[in-house]
Amino acid sequence: MTISQTSFGSHEPVLEIKDLTVKYRGDTRSTTAVDHVSFSIGTGEIFGLAGESGCGKSTIANAIMRLLRDPAEIAGGSIRFGGKDVLAMGTEELRRFRWQDVAMVFQSAMNSLNPVMTIGDQIVDIYTTHAGYTRKESLRRAAELLELVRIDPARLKSYPHQLSGGMRQRAVIAMAVALKPSLLILDEPTTALDVVVQQEIMAQIKELQRELGFSVLFITHDMSLMVELSHRMAVMYGGRIVETAKAKDIHAAPLHPYTQALMGAFPPLTGPRVPLTGLADGVKFSNIADLQEVSPGHFVSPLPVLQGAQP
Amino acid sequence: MSTPVSARPAPAPATAPNAQGQTRSGAPALEVKGLVKDFSSGGLFSRASVRALGGVDLAIRKGEIVALVGESGSGKSTLARCIARLEKPTAGRILLNGTDVLKRDRFQASREYRSQLQMVFQDPFGSLNPVHRIEHFLTRSLTLQGKAGTPEQLRSRLDELMTTVGLTSDMLNSYPHELSGGQRQRVAIARALAVEPEVILADEPTSMLDVSVRIGILNLMRQLRDKQGISMLYITHDLASARYLADRIAVMFAGELVEEGESLDLLANPAHPYTRLLVSAVPDPARTGSYNPHERAALRAAVMESASCAFDGDAEQRCSATEPVRHRVGDPANEHWVRCHLYRPPATAASHALSAEPLESGPPTTQEASPTDGSRTENKASA
Numbered sequence: 001m002t003i004s005q006t007s008f009g010s011h012e013p014v015l016e017i018k019d020l021t022v023k024y025r026g027d028t029r030s031t032t033a034v035d036h037v038s039f040s041i042g043t044g045e046i047f048g049l050a051g052e053s054g055c056g057k058s059t060i061a062n063a064i065m066r067l068l069r070d071p072a073e074i075a076g077g078s079i080r081f082g083g084k085d086v087l088a089m090g091t092e093e094l095r096r097f098r099w100q101d102v103a104m105v106f107q108s109a110m111n112s113l114n115p116v117m118t119i120g121d122q123i124v125d126i127y128t129t130h131a132g133y134t135r136k137e138s139l140r141r142a143a144e145l146l147e148l149v150r151i152d153p154a155r156l157k158s159y160p161h162q163l164s165g166g167m168r169q170r171a172v173i174a175m176a177v178a179l180k181p182s183l184l185i186l187d188e189p190t191t192a193l194d195v196v197v198q199q200e201i202m203a204q205i206k207e208l209q210r211e212l213g214f215s216v217l218f219i220t221h222d223m224s225l226m227v228e229l230s231h232r233m234a235v236m237y238g239g240r241i242v243e244t245a246k247a248k249d250i251h252a253a254p255l256h257p258y259t260q261a262l263m264g265a266f267p268p269l270t271g272p273r274v275p276l277t278g279l280a281d282g283v284k285f286s287n288i289a290d291l292q293e294v295s296p297g298h299f300v301s302p303l304p305v306l307q308g309a310q311p
Numbered sequence: 312m313s314t315p316v317s318a319r320p321a322p323a324p325a326t327a328p329n330a331q332g333q334t335r336s337g338a339p340a341l342e343v344k345g346l347v348k349d350f351s352s353g354g355l356f357s358r359a360s361v362r363a364l365g366g367v368d369l370a371i372r373k374g375e376i377v378a379l380v381g382e383s384g385s386g387k388s389t390l391a392r393c394i395a396r397l398e399k400p401t402a403g404r405i406l407l408n409g410t411d412v413l414k415r416d417r418f419q420a421s422r423e424y425r426s427q428l429q430m431v432f433q434d435p436f437g438s439l440n441p442v443h444r445i446e447h448f449l450t451r452s453l454t455l456q457g458k459a460g461t462p463e464q465l466r467s468r469l470d471e472l473m474t475t476v477g478l479t480s481d482m483l484n485s486y487p488h489e490l491s492g493g494q495r496q497r498v499a500i501a502r503a504l505a506v507e508p509e510v511i512l513a514d515e516p517t518s519m520l521d522v523s524v525r526i527g528i529l530n531l532m533r534q535l536r537d538k539q540g541i542s543m544l545y546i547t548h549d550l551a552s553a554r555y556l557a558d559r560i561a562v563m564f565a566g567e568l569v570e571e572g573e574s575l576d577l578l579a580n581p582a583h584p585y586t587r588l589l590v591s592a593v594p595d596p597a598r599t600g601s602y603n604p605h606e607r608a609a610l611r612a613a614v615m616e617s618a619s620c621a622f623d624g625d626a627e628q629r630c631s632a633t634e635p636v637r638h639r640v641g642d643p644a645n646e647h648w649v650r651c652h653l654y655r656p657p658a659t660a661a662s663h664a665l666s667a668e669p670l671e672s673g674p675p676t677t678q679e680a681s682p683t684d685g686s687r688t689e690n691k692a693s694a
């Protein structure tokens with residue numbers, strides 16, 4: 001019995017991260033990329049992780065998948081998936097855990113398709129390797145899978161370069177959900193795509209999520225997109241979570257100045273043109289304190305009294 | 312344009328209010344007329360070609376920022392590359408201050424042209440040579456254009472440039488890798504400013520930057536327009552930033568402009584289905600209701616198979632299926648026009664992003680949605 005079967009349908013959190021600390025060790029100094037981060041994702045929940053490049057959000061995703069390599073090192077904390085300790089998994093267990101329990105779509109995932117294999121062969125590979133189906137059965141399922149993301153099954157015979165960027169990204173998402181994982185990690189899944197295609201892919205992910213019931217860890221820097229899609233979200237800065245709450249609450253009333261800066265970085269499409277300031281070059285927050293609950297479910301890192309940096 | 316250093320307007324603090332209209336005047340700084348660009352496709356002896364630009368007319372007035380929006384593959388970067396003389400246009404004219412630069416410098420851009428028009432590229436990580444200090448990039452621009460002067464003049468000009476773009480002079484000694492993305496893009500802008508250009512082409516200058524510093528770059532560009540009267544063509548796919556920065560927005564689809572107008576008016580009352588498609592796709596948490604696949608299929612169908620035009624039957628603004636007629640939308644003060652939707656570009660038109668995507672939701676939804684499509688077009692146009 002795989003972990004996904006045991007955890008599916010329960011109200012237990014699918015993923016529970018506690019005090020996770022990841023360090024990148026150098027010869028002379030080491031950097032803490034993720035610093036005592038805790039959050040959990042419930043069954044069927046879409047959890048957003050927002051922040052800029054270098055804030056540690058992708059490091060967290062890689063830590064969950066146990067993909068971190070030297071010089072990165074998980075220095076502390078725990079990652080529990082369906083009650084199981086991910087950090088203690090052995091090689092074989094890890095192999096099953098990846099893709100079967102947790103699947104990940106990377107930012108430029110559409111470029112991660114093998115250019116010399118047809119889309120069909122690549123999907124068949126997943127089924128024959130991870131699920132042990134025959135080739136014929138795998139092909140049938142591959143066709144179903146493409147239909148799920150609204151790609152003509154005739155495209156099974158296409159090579160990646162014959163598909164548009166949006167179609168390739170959809171094919172990758174289809175591959176990620178092929179084994180019905182209980183958690184899907186999306187690391188900036190639409191950054192390389194046009195807005196129209198982006199919206200359609202996000203709608204598709206939402207639809208798949210409703211249909212298959214998996215949980216989503218959604219990583220992006222686009223706050224508008226995140227608020228639209230996520231149930232709950234956390235904002236990261238410098239390896240720390242500075243604010244976490246329901247997405248709608250954060251959108252309505254961002255409390256941390258960094259969250260406010262991120263929100264202010266997206267000019268509105270309606271209303272008068274108001275000068276925005278964003279975050280000035282070189283403004284830094286340091287010594288981010290632990291989160292405190294300010295209203296039910298809304299946690300914010302308290303600020304030192306004198307911040308001054310905020311517009 | 313060989314103004315002495317002292318005659319330049321002093322860089323002002325970033326907090327100045329937007330002094331719109333201060334420098335903008337009627338005469339176009341840059342004008343593009345009937346610009347066509349064909350790329351040959353197929354083998355060496357093949358005569359097949361793809362039309363990337365099909366007769367673009369666009370004018371940018373002095374001290375005005377025009378945003379060019381559209382999806383990837385719509386031809387907006389090709390237009391910029393043609394204007395920058397990195398590509399040779401197949402036909403058409405490019406007028407800078409009324410001079411046809413394609414006639415003046417026939418084969419490639421002259422140094423004079425480069426001193427009038429500069430570019431800022433998308434990737435500040437790729438556009439700065441990593442082995443040189445920041446000082447080198449700016450000094451080289453100045454030397455090439457013969458504007459370096461004495462060492463003292465050069466030094467004060469460098470300091471002034473750095474201040475203008477919001478950097479400190481001590482960064483002149485830094486290497487690109489020591490700067491953040493936003494700072495590097497500021498250096499790229501300073502390099503463009505060094506030659507005192509009249510027009511800057513900015514091709515997605517913020518799309519590679521962290522979100523929180525993007526606004527800073529947009530504010531800098533706005534400030535350059537307001538303080539120095541520099542005209543800009545801002546190429547982007549981000550409608551929200553186009554609305555924030557630009558005076559006018561031009562929408563490009565399949566290598567042709569389909570709609571253009573004052574920014575706020577254009578996004579509030581988009582008249583072309585393609586513009587409406589773009590506007591509807593922008594993530595907006597404040598929007599009521601969510602993505603509707605039926606509506607999307609109808610919009611796509613309206614874009615791809617132009618069957619009706621909202622101005623059909625309007626005696627003052629005749630429709631035409633053979634010529635790209637421009638219909639005026641709303642108040643003339645907004646200079647808002649939309650291309651007649653009955654017009655179908657010739658079959659050689661560019662293969663664009665939309666046609667590469669399948670029409671999403673199969674035949675049933677398309678049929679279901681298409682009867683309502685015409686009425687929706689009219690509703691939007693009259694609203």
